[in-house]
Amino acid sequence: MTRDIGRxxxxxxxxxxxxxxxxxxxxxxxxxxxxxxxxxxxLTTLGNYRQDRVLALPxxxxxxxxxxxxxxxxxxARLTTVEVAGLGLRRYSQVYPPLAGAGVQGDGRVLYNAxxxxxxxxxxxxxxxxxxxxxxxxxxxxxxQQWHLPITFACVRHERLLEYLCPHCRRPPSGRxxxxxxLLLHIHCEALHPTQCRNxxxxxxxxxxxxxxxxxxxxxxxxxxxxxxxxxxxRCVALQARIQQRLRMSPEIESDPSYFHDLIAVAQLIIMxxxxxxxxxSTPASMVEALDTHIQDVRRKAQSLSNGRPRELLEPPTHPAxxxxxxxxxxxxxxxxxxxxLREVMPLLAEAASVEERARFGKLVNHQPxxxxxRLAMGLQHLGSRVDSRLRMxxxxxxxxxxxxISESQVPQLIPLEWYQRHLRPFTDTLAxxxxxxxxxxxxxxxxxxxxxxxxxxxxxxxxxLRIPPGRADTSIRxxxxxxxxxxxxxLQAGVQAIAQEIERAQNRVNYAQRRQILALWTIPDGAxxxxxxxxxPRICTQRQRKISTIVxxxxxxxxxxxxxxxxxxxxxxxxxxxxxxxxxxxAAFVSARTGERSILGERLGRYAERIAQWCDEQxxxxxx
Ligand SMILES: [Zn+2]
Ligand SMILES: [Zn+2]
Numbered sequence: 001m002t003r004d005i006g007r008x009x010x011x012x013x014x015x016x017x018x019x020x021x022x023x024x025x026x027x028x029x030x031x032x033x034x035x036x037x038x039x040x041x042x043l044t045t046l047g048n049y050r051q052d053r054v055l056a057l058p059x060x061x062x063x064x065x066x067x068x069x070x071x072x073x074x075x076x077a078r079l080t081t082v083e084v085a086g087l088g089l090r091r092y093s094q095v096y097p098p099l100a101g102a103g104v105q106g107d108g109r110v111l112y113n114a115x116x117x118x119x120x121x122x123x124x125x126x127x128x129x130x131x132x133x134x135x136x137x138x139x140x141x142x143x144x145q146q147w148h149l150p151i152t153f154a155c156v157r158h159e160r161l162l163e164y165l166c167p168h169c170r171r172p173p174s175g176r177x178x179x180x181x182x183l184l185l186h187i188h189c190e191a192l193h194p195t196q197c198r199n200x201x202x203x204x205x206x207x208x209x210x211x212x213x214x215x216x217x218x219x220x221x222x223x224x225x226x227x228x229x230x231x232x233x234x235r236c237v238a239l240q241a242r243i244q245q246r247l248r249m250s251p252e253i254e255s256d257p258s259y260f261h262d263l264i265a266v267a268q269l270i271i272m273x274x275x276x277x278x279x280x281x282s283t284p285a286s287m288v289e290a291l292d293t294h295i296q297d298v299r300r301k302a303q304s305l306s307n308g309r310p311r312e313l314l315e316p317p318t319h320p321a322x323x324x325x326x327x328x329x330x331x332x333x334x335x336x337x338x339x340x341x342l343r344e345v346m347p348l349l350a351e352a353a354s355v356e357e358r359a360r361f362g363k364l365v366n367h368q369p370x371x372x373x374x375r376l377a378m379g380l381q382h383l384g385s386r387v388d389s390r391l392r393m394x395x396x397x398x399x400x401x402x403x404x405x406i407s408e409s410q411v412p413q414l415i416p417l418e419w420y421q422r423h424l425r426p427f428t429d430t431l432a433x434x435x436x437x438x439x440x441x442x443x444x445x446x447x448x449x450x451x452x453x454x455x456x457x458x459x460x461x462x463x464x465x466l467r468i469p470p471g472r473a474d475t476s477i478r479x480x481x482x483x484x485x486x487x488x489x490x491x492l493q494a495g496v497q498a499i500a501q502e503i504e505r506a507q508n509r510v511n512y513a514q515r516r517q518i519l520a521l522w523t524i525p526d527g528a529x530x531x532x533x534x535x536x537x538p539r540i541c542t543q544r545q546r547k548i549s550t551i552v553x554x555x556x557x558x559x560x561x562x563x564x565x566x567x568x569x570x571x572x573x574x575x576x577x578x579x580x581x582x583x584x585x586x587x588a589a590f591v592s593a594r595t596g597e598r599s600i601l602g603e604r605l606g607r608y609a610e611r612i613a614q615w616c617d618e619q620x621x622x623x624x625x
Contacts, residue, residue, distance in 0.1 A: 013078040017142035022087040023183045024143025027194035031139050038187035044076040057183040059119035063103025064090035094251035114315035120172035122147045122162035124155035128195045128218035140195040150316035153324040154240040162320045166197040168215035173197035232284035236324045258371050265370040266330040268314045273352035281332045287325035294322035346377035406503045408455040409513035412559030415446040423495035430488040441476040449496040469574040515558045515616045523550045532604045548586045556609035562587045
């Protein structure tokens, strides 16, 4: 066979039906010309593919044809190239992004992606019955393109779930994936009606030509999908209608492809954290059952394989009812993607998923396309985790964040005492022994976790941003973790989230990074120092006391840790400054003084610090700290 055959037009042809798939079109054309689909494929040069010496139509053709093949096919079938392109799923690739990474690529590679399309088409028996039009009466209604999308599980027109198995032989009636990927089965076998099952008959002998099942799929077939109650069905159809509406949107103006990214990511999170999600959504029981059966099946299958097959577990269920249940739950959990709601529900699922499927969860959070706000909400429960280079968890990945969210510059070195008392104290109370060091560890760990929440960076990177030596950051988190159960650790995480929400609601947010930057080389000026100490004894009016006072003001203004003040430690290398250690001891003694001149000076420094804070906030700093 040569390609020239394809350029010779067929004696008769058909106009594609609206939304018809390539496979369906080939079936109808074959029926019209009384040829096998394989012969049609040869005559239109679709069949230039040989696998296992049998001419087959690879499943990826459902997405689109190579340009040369499309041109030959158009010429042979008397179609325009636009009509041929209209037969493929490629036209949805801008609104349904998984399709962009499936089928024939610009560089000639062929990619498969379980969330992009299914080789075996689901089907609506009523749609296959046709609309009464003369041609549809003769050759059946359209096999619709969208039935190949995993996100299509219901027929909105006929308000029913789709079927996916032949009611007689209980196998998918058309294509399959796997080693012998195929869009149509037994393409060289007899010319069946386009709406008949193309599986070989269950009792057929193995020699060719094989007898086919031939069950009629159109009209009133015995359904193998569960009968749903009216409410469950209405919810399925409503979600399907919204999905179809998104598929119809114009890519440039109104579409939001990130919805499908998020929907798929949450669907995978549901599978990994199953059955935790059932407690959080209102999916009808009959549908939960279908999904549960599916998930238990794939889990059993994955366990029985030596390495498991990571992908299979996270693929969309083939069963329309299970698939509908999964997507209904995902859509409900996304809840219009309000950040506050996401941060409420996602950490619970992420927690369960990372226990059940640690490696897969790491991959999901790090590599699966999704919006920043969803990724961050899923990554929340890794707050305070140390860098895990093997899994590269969410916390280790820089993420660009929505503007409304808190920023790392709003995080001080230590959680201010007022916030600590309100939000982190409950965690401290769970610890067996509490010293002043413990409180410092909690306030420091809280600040690091808050910075993680703001930036999505690792603990180490956050420590650098807050000018905390990474070793100290690590010690604080490790010390607390070793002393608390995972349940208690969640109390700390919840406290940090509450602080983040408080900052989010605040009218005026303090830019602590700017304050740290401005005061990095600052000491109390001569005039101010004289004003505060003019009536004090020479014991107070020393350069040493001035240094100590500078550190006290610095710590108040930046909510910083005096042990890490630039006058105590070098901010870059982290080493003690000359006299740094004795000076820091002097600060400790000074702040604990309750009477005498030191206490009076302390009060004056407090009022002075307020003015310095205001002065810092009024400065325009061009480079960020
Ligand atoms: Zn239908
Ligand atoms: Zn069958």
